[in-house]
Amino acid sequence: MERGHIFNPSYVLVTTPSLLFDMTVKPLEGMAEDSVLFVNSPREVSIEQLKKIRVIYGDLTGLALKYVGKDILSAAMGAVACKLSGLISLQSTLGAVEEELAELGLETDIIEKNVQLAKECYLSTESVGLRGLNHKPLHKVVEVRYLGEKGIPDLLSVGNTALRKTGSWRVFKPIVDKNLCTACSICYIYCPEACISLDERGYPVINYDHCKGCLVCTTECPRNAIRVERETAWS
Amino acid sequence: MSIIKYKTLKDVPKEEFLVPGTPLCAGCGALLVMRLFHKALGGDVVWVNAAGCVTLMATFPYTPLKSSWFYIAMPSAPAGAQGIRDALDILIKKGKLDPTENLKVVVVTGDGAASDIGLQATSGAIHRDLDFFYLCVDNEAYGNTGFQASSSSPMGSGTATTKPTHLYPAGNVLPKKDLFEIWRSHRPPYVATISPSHVIDMLRKVEKSLSFKGPKLFLALSPCPTGWGAETSESVKLAKLAVETGIWPLKEAVYGEVTHTYIPSKRKPVEDYLKVQRRFAHLFKPVKNESIIAEIQKQVDEYWSKVEH
Amino acid sequence: MVLKMLTGSQAVAWAARLARVDYIPAYPITPQTEIIEILSEWVRKGEMDAMFVQMESEHSLLTAAGTAAATGARVFTATSSQGLLYGFEMLYNIAGWRAPLVLVNVARALAAPITLEPDHNDVLAARDSGFLQFHTENVQEALDLVLLAYRVAEDHRVLLPTIVNIDGFHLSYTRESVDLPEQSVVDEFLPEYKSVNPIRASAPVAKGTPVLIPPLYSFFKYQMHMASRNALNVFMDAAKEFERLFSRTYAPVEEYMLDDADTVIVMSNSFTSIGKQAVNAMREEGHKVGLLKIRLFRPFPTDDIIKSLRGKRCVVVIDQNISVGKGGITCPEIAEALYHLEDRPKVILPVIAGLGGKSISLEEFKHAVRVANRLASLRAGPDGPLLLFREDEAVLVESLLKLASGGQ
Numbered sequence: 001m002e003r004g005h006i007f008n009p010s011y012v013l014v015t016t017p018s019l020l021f022d023m024t025v026k027p028l029e030g031m032a033e034d035s036v037l038f039v040n041s042p043r044e045v046s047i048e049q050l051k052k053i054r055v056i057y058g059d060l061t062g063l064a065l066k067y068v069g070k071d072i073l074s075a076a077m078g079a080v081a082c083k084l085s086g087l088i089s090l091q092s093t094l095g096a097v098e099e100e101l102a103e104l105g106l107e108t109d110i111i112e113k114n115v116q117l118a119k120e121c122y123l124s125t126e127s128v129g130l131r132g133l134n135h136k137p138l139h140k141v142v143e144v145r146y147l148g149e150k151g152i153p154d155l156l157s158v159g160n161t162a163l164r165k166t167g168s169w170r171v172f173k174p175i176v177d178k179n180l181c182t183a184c185s186i187c188y189i190y191c192p193e194a195c196i197s198l199d200e201r202g203y204p205v206i207n208y209d210h211c212k213g214c215l216v217c218t219t220e221c222p223r224n225a226i227r228v229e230r231e232t233a234w235s
Numbered sequence: 236m237s238i239i240k241y242k243t244l245k246d247v248p249k250e251e252f253l254v255p256g257t258p259l260c261a262g263c264g265a266l267l268v269m270r271l272f273h274k275a276l277g278g279d280v281v282w283v284n285a286a287g288c289v290t291l292m293a294t295f296p297y298t299p300l301k302s303s304w305f306y307i308a309m310p311s312a313p314a315g316a317q318g319i320r321d322a323l324d325i326l327i328k329k330g331k332l333d334p335t336e337n338l339k340v341v342v343v344t345g346d347g348a349a350s351d352i353g354l355q356a357t358s359g360a361i362h363r364d365l366d367f368f369y370l371c372v373d374n375e376a377y378g379n380t381g382f383q384a385s386s387s388s389p390m391g392s393g394t395a396t397t398k399p400t401h402l403y404p405a406g407n408v409l410p411k412k413d414l415f416e417i418w419r420s421h422r423p424p425y426v427a428t429i430s431p432s433h434v435i436d437m438l439r440k441v442e443k444s445l446s447f448k449g450p451k452l453f454l455a456l457s458p459c460p461t462g463w464g465a466e467t468s469e470s471v472k473l474a475k476l477a478v479e480t481g482i483w484p485l486k487e488a489v490y491g492e493v494t495h496t497y498i499p500s501k502r503k504p505v506e507d508y509l510k511v512q513r514r515f516a517h518l519f520k521p522v523k524n525e526s527i528i529a530e531i532q533k534q535v536d537e538y539w540s541k542v543e544h
Numbered sequence: 545m546v547l548k549m550l551t552g553s554q555a556v557a558w559a560a561r562l563a564r565v566d567y568i569p570a571y572p573i574t575p576q577t578e579i580i581e582i583l584s585e586w587v588r589k590g591e592m593d594a595m596f597v598q599m600e601s602e603h604s605l606l607t608a609a610g611t612a613a614a615t616g617a618r619v620f621t622a623t624s625s626q627g628l629l630y631g632f633e634m635l636y637n638i639a640g641w642r643a644p645l646v647l648v649n650v651a652r653a654l655a656a657p658i659t660l661e662p663d664h665n666d667v668l669a670a671r672d673s674g675f676l677q678f679h680t681e682n683v684q685e686a687l688d689l690v691l692l693a694y695r696v697a698e699d700h701r702v703l704l705p706t707i708v709n710i711d712g713f714h715l716s717y718t719r720e721s722v723d724l725p726e727q728s729v730v731d732e733f734l735p736e737y738k739s740v741n742p743i744r745a746s747a748p749v750a751k752g753t754p755v756l757i758p759p760l761y762s763f764f765k766y767q768m769h770m771a772s773r774n775a776l777n778v779f780m781d782a783a784k785e786f787e788r789l790f791s792r793t794y795a796p797v798e799e800y801m802l803d804d805a806d807t808v809i810v811m812s813n814s815f816t817s818i819g820k821q822a823v824n825a826m827r828e829e830g831h832k833v834g835l836l837k838i839r840l841f842r843p844f845p846t847d848d849i850i851k852s853l854r855g856k857r858c859v860v861v862i863d864q865n866i867s868v869g870k871g872g873i874t875c876p877e878i879a880e881a882l883y884h885l886e887d888r889p890k891v892i893l894p895v896i897a898g899l900g901g902k903s904i905s906l907e908e909f910k911h912a913v914r915v916a917n918r919l920a921s922l923r924a925g926p927d928g929p930l931l932l933f934r935e936d937e938a939v940l941v942e943s944l945l946k947l948a949s950g951g952q
Contacts, residue, residue, distance in 0.1 A: 024757055078508050105398070120276035145330055146774070149700055152642045153295060154741040155750035161256030161292075161299040169261060172667045189434055192267035193255045210255035214460075215468035231613035279745045283611075290754065298750040305614070306752035309605060314604030318569065318611030319743055325566045325595040326617055331736070336744035356607075389890065474689030492712050509630055 006030070008137055009082050010130060013038045015060070015073055017045045018168025028053065036128050038080055040233075041072065056084075058125060059170060060087055065230075067117035068110070071171045075101070079118035080124070086127035093169050162210070166193070170213035170231040176204050180225035187217035187226065238461075241275075241438040248274040248438075257292045257299045262467030263298060264458035264474060265289055265372035267341065267431040267491055272370055272453070275441035278302060281338045285312035285353050287345030287520045289372060289377040299344065303338065310352045312342045313360035316367045341368040346387035346458075347377040348377075352410045361421040361450045368444070369452045371414065374459035381426075382462035383414020386412040387461045389482075391527050392514045395460075399517035405527050415454055419488045420476040423450035427487040427496075432474035436485055436496055442488070456483045495542055505532045549883040552715030553578035555683045556622070556648045556708070559690035561592050562730040564645075565925040568596045568616040569608040573627040573832045574660050575712035576650040602627035603634060609645055610638035614751060616742030617896060619680065620693065624712060625666040626654035631912035632669070639674025639703050642740070643753055644697035646690055647675070648659065651813065652712040653895040661901025662712040668841075668873045674768050676706040676775055679812045681798075683720035685839075686710045689791060691730060695782040698737050702775045703770065711814040713901070729789050742778070772843045779840060787946040794854060796845035799852055801827065805834030806857040807913050808889075812838040815864060815898055820907035824859045833913060838874065846881045853878070855887045858916040863929075864898035871929035872896055890920045894929040908932045 008030045019025050028049050037055065039045055042059035060076040068075075071218045073095045077216040081087035082096075098116045170207055176187070181187065183202035194215060204217075218226040252273040259266045266495060273280065284290055293304050307315035320340045322363060326332035326509040327393065344353060345502040349371040360367065376394045377383045384394040387409045393399050397407035418426045424447035431438040437455075444451035456477055458470040467472055477483035478497065485497040506528055509515040518524045557579050560568065568587070569574065570580040586592040601607040603724050613619045623631070626891055628649055638645065651664040651668075678693055680686040686708065694708040710716055741749045755761045776796060783794045792892065800820050802808060811819045816837045826833040836852050838845070852858055859882075863872020872875075875894040882888040893916040897904045919926060 016636065030596040113544045144260040144763065144770075147767060148771075149703070149740050151764065152740060153640070153751075153755060153764050153770075154705065154752070155293065155295055155298050155304075155745075155753055157296070158298055158303075158748045158750065159254040159301040162254050164256040164258075164297060166256050166258075183245055185247070189271075190267065190431075191242060192259075192263050192270065192470070193257070193484075194251045194253050194270055195255050197251075198249070205253060212261035214470070215466075216262055216267075216471050222470050242743070281743050292751045293750045295753045295755045295760065297759075301748060302749065304750040304753070305611060306754070307611065307745065308633055308911065311604050311607040311634070314599060314607035315611040317599070317604070318567070318608035318613075319615045320616035321567055321569075321595050321597055322612035322615035322619075323743075326615070329566065329593060331566075331615065332744065336746055338745050355601060356604045359604055362600070363597065382925045418842065 008032060008135060010079070011036050011038065013077055014079055015040045015077060016168060017041045018165065020045060020047055032134070036084060038084065038125075041078070054128070056126065058121065061123060063117055063120055067120065068113045075114040075118040076121045079121040083122045083125040085126055086129050088117070090122050090140060094118055133159060165209050167209045167211050172206070172213045172215060172228050173212065173231045174206060174213070174215055174218050174226045174228055176206065177225050178203065180223050182223055182225075184222060186220050186222060188214050190220045192216065240442055244434065244532045246438070247271075247434060248324060249539055250274065250278075252278060252280075252307050254299045254301065256297070256323060258294070259288065259292055260459075262460045262463045263288070264431055264456070264470045265345070265374060266292070267470065268429070268457055269370070270371050271431060271434055271437055272441060272455070273302070275438045276339060276341065276368070279338050280341050281305060283307060283316045283319065283342045285309050285342075285344040285348035286371075288374070289343055289345065309348055310346065310355045312353060312354040313343050313365070313367070313369065316340045316342045317360055317363070317365055320365060320367055325502045338442070341364075342368060342372045345370065345378060346371060346373040346375060347385040349373070350386045350414045355416070356382050357418075358421065361418065361423050361452070364449045366448050367450060369450065370432070371454050371534050372457040373454055374457045374462055374526065375458075377413070378459055378462050382489065387414065391509075391518060393517055395516065404524060405519070406514075410473070415486070415488075418452045418492070418500040419491055421450070422491040423452060424448070425487065425489060426452045427452070428456070428483065428485055430474045430478050430483055430485060431458075431497055433456075433478060433485060433497065438494070440487055444529055457520050462514065464516070467510060469511065473508070473511070476503065479503045480505045480508045481539050483540065497541065502535070503537055546724045546726075547691040547721050548724050549719045550580065550683055550687075550724070551717055551719050552683050552686045552710045552881065553650070554582060554719065555687040555722055556690050556710065557582040557586075558724060560646075561586060562725060562727055563620070563691060563694050563734055564731075565594055565620040567609070567619045568594055569612070569619075569621050569873060570598050570604045571600070571602050571623065571920065573602070573624045575652060575716045576622045576624045578716065579648065579650070583620075584816045595689040597705050598703045600629060603631040606631035606634035606638065609647070610634060610641060610643050610705070611674065613638070613643035613645040614743065616642050616737070616739040616744070618737040620648075621645070622648040622650065624650040625654055625852065626762065628666050628670065629654065629820065635670050635673040635675055637752070638763070640738060642703040642768070642771075643705060644703055644737070646693045646697065647707050649707050649709045650712045650716045650918065655850045659900050660712070663899050664709070664863075667707060667709045668865050670707060670843055671873070676702075676704055676711065676772060676843065678706065679709045679839055679841055681814055681837060683715060683718070684722050684792070685794075685804070686715055687722060687724075688786070688790070688794065690855055691725070692735060692779065692782055692786060692794065694734055694737075696779050699778045700740065702771050702778050703740060704771055704775065714814040715942060725790055730865065733789050734787060751894060757786065764867045775843050776840070776845060777809075782929070791830045796840035797848040797852060798839060800835040800837065800850055802836065804832055807830045807834070807916060808853060808856050808859050809833065809835045809909065809913070810838065810859060810861045810874070810875070811835065812841065813864065815904060817903060819862070819909065822828055822906050826904055826910060826913065831913065841874070844877060844881075847883045849878055849887065853882055853889060854885050856889045857891070858913070859892045860895055860912045860916050861892065862895045862897050862904070862912070866899060868894050875929070890923070891916050891918065891925065893926050895932060896929050899933040903936070905934060908934065923945060
């Protein structure tokens with residue numbers, strides 16, 4: 001029985017591939033060679049540590065958009081989690097999805113779409129059985145050093161959230177059509193994230209490292225000069 | 236000071252004081268408000284924050300702000316501002332701090348802190364004529380904790396603790412606390428409502444407030460796609476609708492004297508605003524609740540009937 | 545040497561003035577009010593170059609005090625009891641911000657039932673917050689320990705806020721003869737406050753940000769703990785300097801007739817004075833009794849307590865506080881310090897006395913000492929704290945209860 005941090009997981013499921021690269025999240029920590037990683041992605045992701053672990057990919061975002069029309073993944077991920085170990089039946093899985101979503105007060109047709117989504121995800125994921133149970137990672141206990149003034153929680157590196165590439169959140173990507181754009185600067189003004197800057201001639205430049213894909217710019221553009229495409233880089 | 240500094244969108248200052256990469260929701264209205272507000276304030280600012288969504292913008296070891304930031308606690312951001320303002324003043328007065336080190340002290344909180352748990356500290360700070368700014372980013376609920384009702388939640392809205400049921404068909408039955416009036420009753424130098432959709436109005440108000448010493452208080456409608464149940468892309472559009480339906484009046488009060496800075500010539504029906512948010516969906520489905528929608532419309536109409544043109 | 549008759553409140557106000565504090569946020573609560581009244585008057589008359597602000601609650605008071613200290617001002621404030629508890633979360637915040645300031649707590653028992661009389665439940669409730677805690681026996685100590693508190697709190701090896709506790713009424717409103725230090729000598733003892741990462745335009749900083757990564761939170765708390773432990777050495781260094789300049793000695797604990805004592809009474813704060821009188825009386829009757837006064841409560845002076853109490857036959861810990869359902873707060877801390885010693889005392893007797901300002905008579909001290917010694921002879925331990933109460937008090941209580949119930 002586990003509580004809190006799971007030191008040696010059998011399965012790790014990752015909804016957003018960019019989390020694999022995040023310094024504080026470290027989802028692969030403690031994974032043994034025979035444990036399984038599931039990544040929500042239409043294609044393989046290249047990362048050094050993945051080479052030793054069994055990795056399964058699935059485009060859950062694509063399936064969610066297809067069945068439900070939104071990138072809401074809980075039913076999909078739940079179904080994958082149930083199937084991987086082979087311990088939970090399809091019937092139980094779908095029953096759980098229906099019950100959970102009914103409790104949220106969602107409309108019947110939405111629930112049904114989620115159930116269909118869960119079913120597809122369950123059936124298209126392979127079952128790999130219980131894995132990675134014998135792995136015991138080595139931890140060493142050390143003494144904590146007193147750092148004096150350096151041990152005070154003051155944050156001196158201001159403006160450093162740029163290090164976090166929130167562009168990886170994006171499911172949809174706004175793209176400016178320079179032919180239609182009149183450099184009115186409205187998209188620049190209304191971007192909540194300050195992800196649009198203006199070049200020397202006043203035309204918008206989108207910072208794709210950080211753009212979350214909220215698409216306020218698309219809605220506000222008076223010329224419909226911003227089109228939307230499914231993000232392919234990470235999801 | 237010159238409030239004609241901001242005339243068209245071309246006058247929006249280009250310098251950014253917020254760096255992207257915050258963990259706030261995509262389409263966050265509060266973030267847009269802060270970004271624009273900061274442009275009019277300039278750089279030498281210390282933001283003083285009470286618990287809310289905005290708290291999460293700076294989590295160790297990351298901060299998006301190029302300016303200073305101090306997270307206090309939930310009830311007492313204005314008291315925190317008092318300590319900072321007073322310390323800066325006394326240190327400068329005693330010659331222990333160079334006057335160039337001075338900062339504008341700006342409290343930023345959500346509506347939960349502003350109209351509930353922090354009301355006492357706010358009243359105290361305003362009463363003492365503290366020289367500070369207060370920006371309340373109002374998304375009409377306790378957003379950070381999962382969108383529970385606050386005293387700023389409008390009548391008829393659904394929240395996690397005011398779910399519409401057969402016993403409570405309206406969802407939230409209590410009225411939205413009039414924080415503008417509460418602040419105004421203290422007769423501070425400057426109080427204003429702002430909206431991220433009406434940028435020039437916002438910038439002008441900030442610029443005007445700079446000429447006053449004492450409390451300068453701003454109530455900003457902050458559309459919340461996550462809590463309001465709207466598309467992230469609609470945040471600015473919703474803010475615009477709130478203004479155009481008359482639900483969110485744009486006004487200011489100088490030492491208590493009110494002026495409306497924008498009066499919609501023909502107000503859109505409130506229904507246009509309500510029907511595109513899932514927090515009001517129960518007023519339309521499964522059956523349209525004409526009486527509650529009419530009540531909301533009536534209150535808006537009554538408000539504007541009292542506004543002199 | 546200038547001797548003045550000062551109340552505890554006047555003494556700590558003088559200490560704040562001599563320390564040249566910059567900022568005094570205030571909110572009135574009995575029995576602290578005289579402190580803020582005096583400071584307010586001095587500031588208004590221009591006798592103190594400081595800013596005095598009356599806040600609208602103690603929660604706001606503590607908040608303003610903390611942020612002002614984090615901005616680089618030397619801050620003094622005072623509260624008590626219900627006020628301390630009202631702003632309780634801020635104590636942990638200020639310590640976590642590592643913002644040094646001095647808070648005088650005028651000890652007063654906690655509601656309910658509400659009272660104005662002193663005991664130590666209020667100040668001891670703050671023991672986990674990260675604030676250092678100095679407890680004072682008399683008015684001279686009250687003044688001196690405020691000065692020492694600034695010196696220790698602001699030291700860059702510590703950087704933790706400090707509470708100086710003075711008993712309500714017994715010290716705050718009682719006049720005693722006090723040697724009032726000279727400003728020039730205090731200036732030599734107390735250098736100007738040099739804050740770490742203060743808020744200013746040229747060096748933007750984000751303070752108080754959430755730490756959502758568990759090992760990082762643990763790390764910062766460990767740092768605070770180590771800083772507090774450091775404060776013991778910093779205090780002793782500062783006390784040496786204090787002795788040189790003011791000819792008064794302060795250590796984390798104070799021993800009274802301990803050398804050949806086989807029973808030691810452990811106490812703190814103003815009632816220690818009557819404890820010492822009780823020791824004198826028992827000595828005259830031939831009992832080898834001594835007294836250990838705890839002056840520093842946080843950081844806890846483990847080594848000093850071990851040194852003073854090891855090898856003693858009986859220890860009687862008088863707690864003027866109670867953790868309801870367990871007993872006194874300081875006794876378990878002392879017992880833990882002594883546990884691993886081969887020559888630990890045979891009996892550690894927890895005693896509850898003085899709650900809500902209840903007096904402690906000579907007979908009650910004697911009774912506690914007798915009980916402890918009897919247990920030692922029987923090679924037994926106590927089966928719970930000794931709740932001190934007198935017959936005359938029992939009679940009084942009975943009559944009052946009768947009145948309240950309408951004679952039923």
